[in-house]
Amino acid sequence: MEGTRTLALSSSPAAARRGPEKAAVYSVHFRHLSTTSSLHLRAAQSPVLRASSSPFQGWRRRRRAGGLVVRAEMFGQLTTGLESAWNKLRGVDVLTKENIAEPMRDIRRALLEADVSLPVVRRFIESVSEKAVGTDVIRGVSPDQQLVKVVNDELVQLMGGEVSDLVFAKSGPTVILLAGLQGVGKTTVCAKLASYLKKMGKSCMLVAADVYRPAAIDQLTILGKKVGVPVYSEGTDTKPSQIAKNGLKEAKSQKTDVIIVDTAGRLQVDKAMMNELKEVKRAVNPTEVLLVVDAMTGQEAAGLVSSFNDEIGITGAILTKLDGDSRGGAALSVKEVSGKPIKFVGQGERIEDLEPFYPDRMAQRILGMGDVLSFVEKAQEVMRQEDAEELQKKILSAKFNFNDFLKQTQMIAKMGSFSRLIGMIPGMNKVTPAQIREAEKNLKFMESMINVMTPEERERPELLAESRERRKRVAKDSGKTEQQVGQLVAQLFQMRARMQKMMGAMQGKDSPDMNELMESMKAEEQAAAGTGGRRRKYGNLRQRQLDAMRGFRRR
Ligand SMILES: Nc1nc2c(ncn2[C@@H]2O[C@H](COP(=O)(O)OP(=O)(O)OP(=O)(O)O)[C@@H](O)[C@H]2O)c(=O)[nH]1
Numbered sequence: 001m002e003g004t005r006t007l008a009l010s011s012s013p014a015a016a017r018r019g020p021e022k023a024a025v026y027s028v029h030f031r032h033l034s035t036t037s038s039l040h041l042r043a044a045q046s047p048v049l050r051a052s053s054s055p056f057q058g059w060r061r062r063r064r065a066g067g068l069v070v071r072a073e074m075f076g077q078l079t080t081g082l083e084s085a086w087n088k089l090r091g092v093d094v095l096t097k098e099n100i101a102e103p104m105r106d107i108r109r110a111l112l113e114a115d116v117s118l119p120v121v122r123r124f125i126e127s128v129s130e131k132a133v134g135t136d137v138i139r140g141v142s143p144d145q146q147l148v149k150v151v152n153d154e155l156v157q158l159m160g161g162e163v164s165d166l167v168f169a170k171s172g173p174t175v176i177l178l179a180g181l182q183g184v185g186k187t188t189v190c191a192k193l194a195s196y197l198k199k200m201g202k203s204c205m206l207v208a209a210d211v212y213r214p215a216a217i218d219q220l221t222i223l224g225k226k227v228g229v230p231v232y233s234e235g236t237d238t239k240p241s242q243i244a245k246n247g248l249k250e251a252k253s254q255k256t257d258v259i260i261v262d263t264a265g266r267l268q269v270d271k272a273m274m275n276e277l278k279e280v281k282r283a284v285n286p287t288e289v290l291l292v293v294d295a296m297t298g299q300e301a302a303g304l305v306s307s308f309n310d311e312i313g314i315t316g317a318i319l320t321k322l323d324g325d326s327r328g329g330a331a332l333s334v335k336e337v338s339g340k341p342i343k344f345v346g347q348g349e350r351i352e353d354l355e356p357f358y359p360d361r362m363a364q365r366i367l368g369m370g371d372v373l374s375f376v377e378k379a380q381e382v383m384r385q386e387d388a389e390e391l392q393k394k395i396l397s398a399k400f401n402f403n404d405f406l407k408q409t410q411m412i413a414k415m416g417s418f419s420r421l422i423g424m425i426p427g428m429n430k431v432t433p434a435q436i437r438e439a440e441k442n443l444k445f446m447e448s449m450i451n452v453m454t455p456e457e458r459e460r461p462e463l464l465a466e467s468r469e470r471r472k473r474v475a476k477d478s479g480k481t482e483q484q485v486g487q488l489v490a491q492l493f494q495m496r497a498r499m500q501k502m503m504g505a506m507q508g509k510d511s512p513d514m515n516e517l518m519e520s521m522k523a524e525e526q527a528a529a530g531t532g533g534r535r536r537k538y539g540n541l542r543q544r545q546l547d548a549m550r551g552f553r554r555r
Helices: 013-018 047-051 076-087 097-113 118-134 143-158 186-199 214-227 240-253 271-284 299-312 329-338 359-367 370-382 385-396 402-414 418-424 433-450 455-459 462-466 468-478 482-507 514-529 532-537 539-554
Strands: 041-043 059-064 067-072 174-179 204-209 258-263 288-294 316-320 342-346 354-356
Touching: 076 097, 076 143, 076 359, 097 118, 097 143, 118 143, 118 329, 143 329, 143 359, 174 186, 174 271, 186 204, 186 214, 186 258, 186 316, 186 342, 186 354, 204 214, 204 240, 240 258, 240 271, 258 271, 271 299, 288 299, 288 329, 288 342, 299 316, 299 329, 316 329, 329 342, 402 433, 402 455, 402 482, 433 468, 433 482, 455 462, 462 468, 462 482, 468 482
Parallel strands: 174 258, 174 288, 204 258, 288 316, 316 342
Antiparallel strands: 041 067, 059 067, 342 354
């Protein structure tokens, strides 16, 4: 492989585990001249851990029986690189061409260090910059969170958008032809895929068409036994295309749903290999031709998918050894470079370590910001910008009315569990679940009174503040007391004042004191419920409410 020098003592954590017990560093596998793309260490004692603090940034320690294994945290390097981009946006009001320039440079650097190919990085940066600047402002979402969301969406697109499912033949056995260079994990993938398909309820057969390495046939036979799937083989004297053809015939006679054909791997792409694959492909007309590539080879993997597709025509790729990939270049480049989707990823040596490739989950893992993303998505979903602007105007001009109040409560309901949402707001994690439950109950209580108000009363709460008759009617229609209606009206005026204060604080970039807000909501709810003890306890609050109403009457 050009540009690759293997100083390998071992290529896998399993081999690392097999190493001697006492040394601090047992095995190191370097690919690529300058990068530590693959490194598996095992230590019986702590020196490796001490060493792990700086040179192994983004690497993960795992405790295993009998020692510690230090492994690359998947895409850890990239995640760390991107973090510096968000940090540069702290304190800005809105994303502009100017203020995103530096964060975009960080993102570009992080992607290049992750071994994503340059043209892909260029297109990515261009698209993110364009979208970030053109994105509507969402109230409550900070510019750095907004950029995280734009980058996430672009990463998902870059990796193919949707999950790309396996295609099954409409009739007869589905044939999956696996190709790939030597040592990428093809044989292991055969067994992993068979086990995956078995769990889906499909019957499988493995076909051993790697005739150049007798050990490959043995390995497949052993793995077949392990996963409980028959293996069709004819030794090493028959042509691979003939073995594949006979295997398919056998599968048909046994009414097997899927056959997986294991082919020979070569050290590099050569004509003989391609011709043989073409021949096998012609012989069995596969539904899926999947190229197995090693994630640790970075953008080379993407290049390979491209050249195999040009030569033989493939339907997708399987990315193995993602568990050892701290960079992510292959996962990010394959679709964009080759136009072919990654269908599965191998994330370990065990049979069950194969799963479909979900671009959205992968992007979230890269960014490591699941909470921020779901918060932004929910805020986007329920709060169109016009609504937000209108609301803000109303709040600032003290015109917040019962309709807005209802809209807000409904919005909160739409956002799903109030408590989950609150947990996502920085600074709100001190609010207890009991407080949240009370706030939710309070919202329902108030809603029942608002529902029986006339449109005019909702629009102009002053009407209710000024007319006892109106308050009496609302109380009667909602089954509440006149006093409770009075408290609700007073509460709305207090809320106006409080929201104005909050908006002022937000515009001044101070974060509002959410705890105080929750405390007062709780107090108001209890006052509204109107028990004797609570009445005494929250006497001051009720006095304030009455004052607010009186003040209003005087106007
Ligand atoms: N960590 C890790 N190791 C893997 C993964 N997939 C395969 N391996 C290991 O990679 C090594 C090579 O796997 P094989 O399945 O023998 O590779 P192959 O492509 O069939 O090799 P040839 O038959 O020589 O072409 C084995 O030690 C596997 O356990 C993976 O997803 N993660």
